[in-house]
Amino acid sequence: MNSKETKVAPAREIAARIGRLQNAMAGKDVDGVLIQQKSDLFYFAATGQQSYLYVPVEGQPLFMVVKDFERAKMESPIENIVSLTSVKNIPQCLADFGLTPPERLGLELDVLPVNLYLQQQKIFSRSESVDISLEIRLIRGVKSPFEIEKIRLSCQLSDKLAQRMSELLEPGKKEVELAGELEAYARKLGHQGIVRMRMWGGELFYGHLLSGPGAAVSSYLASPTGGKGVSPFVAQGAGHNIIGMNEPVLFDYVFAVDGYLSDHARIFSIGKVSDKILDAHKAMLEIQGEIIEKAKPGAVTGELYETMVSMARKLGYGEHFMGVGERRIRFTGHGVGLELDEFPFIAKGQQLPLEKGMIIALEPKTIFPGVGVAGIENTHLVTENGLEPLTLFSDEISEVRCA
């Protein structure tokens, strides 16, 4: 059972990630980091089990597992692994492995709740706490070849889901009904269901399936499209709208397999959509094409955002690009990986330059209240030559004929 095949990631992959973290720690004068957020744990320890990973600035990490220890041991290639009954025992665990308490302790302060932090301040009473989340997010923003293959797979399955959409789309169906059918298919393909976001309160259920004017309803989510949802509690995504003829139907789905996400939007229709939607869609594809060329390593994310906004304006979509009025969002793309809101952000004011190996969901969209949505979203890999799209289903509006 404990053979190499049961490991979720190769030992050298995990060692390289830990090495990058240790470099970042050294640069910030941090002696030890305690990782406890679920996606960070999966990234650095290759298991989803409940645990704490202590990384010293030099030497081997110590992996302390609360539940389930046997599963974590089977999945994680980290060598120093122990069972832990309480967070209070962490200092003793460290001492048992010859690790001295850190002077400066790095914590994920962007996500750690205050009460847990206060408890840990007592446990590490001699350590000064430092936020290490920016460094972790920067590391996670650049994907390894191992991760890129995982994301490729997610994108391939997302293409299959888009294909299935052409087969299931019928007039008279409720959005939630079609969404449920699509999601059943996604599950059969191995979709993990849960899509994680790092931002507090961020949440998404598979994605957005929205028809006609319903796609232009704004919501709480930091996203160009919102949707009414099935209730004001989860006020986004598919709702009880009936899908009609000749309207743009937005398929905006996140595939999630082996932890890794793709993000993918297409417009479908039953019968023809209006020229207004067709023209806007064409404009969004033009903007996408421009960025595919320009988004090479070194390109500054905030400048790419401004390029997109200014192209949209020149093409006549300034008032409708990425939302309308106060409801406009200030980004046009975001990194994806284990979470939906990873670095880099193609967003207003962002200074981060692109690097080879980043993965970006680029989503130029136009929103017409009362009418619907046009535009595109593809998951791309940043290469020396610009963006390589990993979602390959046709970018054009897919017109489905009514049977």
Place this chain on the structure above:
Amino acid sequence: MNSKETKVAPAREIAARIGRLQNAMAGKDVDGVLIQQKSDLFYFAATGQQSYLYVPVEGQPLFMVVKDFERAKMESPIENIVSLTSVKNIPQCLADFGLTPPERLGLELDVLPVNLYLQQQKIFSRSESVDISLEIRLIRGVKSPFEIEKIRLSCQLSDKLAQRMSELLEPGKKEVELAGELEAYARKLGHQGIVRMRMWGGELFYGHLLSGPGAAVSSYLASPTGGKGVSPFVAQGAGHNIIGMNEPVLFDYVFAVDGYLSDHARIFSIGKVSDKILDAHKAMLEIQGEIIEKAKPGAVTGELYETMVSMARKLGYGEHFMGVGERRIRFTGHGVGLELDEFPFIAKGQQLPLEKGMIIALEPKTIFPGVGVAGIENTHLVTENGLEPLTLFSDEISEVRCA
């Protein structure tokens, strides 16, 4: 559009909740509370939009909405409602409404991330921060008649889902395949998809559909059953196991409609299960029956837990009740409402007495590694006479005949 019918909860319902919070604040010498967690916001302001709710210890609350303002205005019965562009503007907003900065400011410190807290410490530099989460959770733990009706509806839909399970269960199907089919049906019934937990890192995707020995696989979740899941990233719930004949198939699903949850587990089988499973199931029903009688207002939750554990021991299931060895969990029931992990907890050491109007998912289960799971979970209302089950699908093991 802004008529009373568009409000998510009646104004008097929201006023009563705010009143209970103000009472608790007075008892704790807190002058103001800033509510910002999504489920708490929905509870006290009746919208899921991105916002902050300030509640002074006396007088009217002020509702500040970031996105989407128009939706929040339509949904929330709170009268003082304003659009907010940045959290930094909250003190000015308060001043505009004649509210003085609080000396002691209540915050949801069990869930609020450290970096947001540190930012807010600066914004409210003259206020002392106090944790108000316990008081909020105690208030939310006792449901109003309005909420009980919502939960009844969720339970009725969950019964329909269990009925559908009898129709869809077939040998040779993968767990995830059957799960997807059930979930598509749940969506059609209006299931909101997202199931929220308050605990940091807590997550659930619909529930657990687990067959035979697969149901006895432990995982990171604080739950008696775990399951392998589709990958180590989301290492719980339905996986790639093929459903066989004569094995217990666990259907443990959370329905979620209009924000409110039910939690419901049943055992199904294709053909007969072993006497071992039948006997264990009978024992779990006996334990449930005992608690239905005993769980009256005033009963202490920790004592109910001990009663269940000691009954399980007497009935011969001491080693298998709620897990095995280190993997045993220390609770047998939990409150449900807008979140899956609400007060009260029927758990080791809990001192909280039951109150009329609490809702409890009670789940006596036995875990046999290598074989499977037996037992039950129903969502109950605490009444003067003990528990009233709200999920009504037959408690017995449902044997489905192979076509």
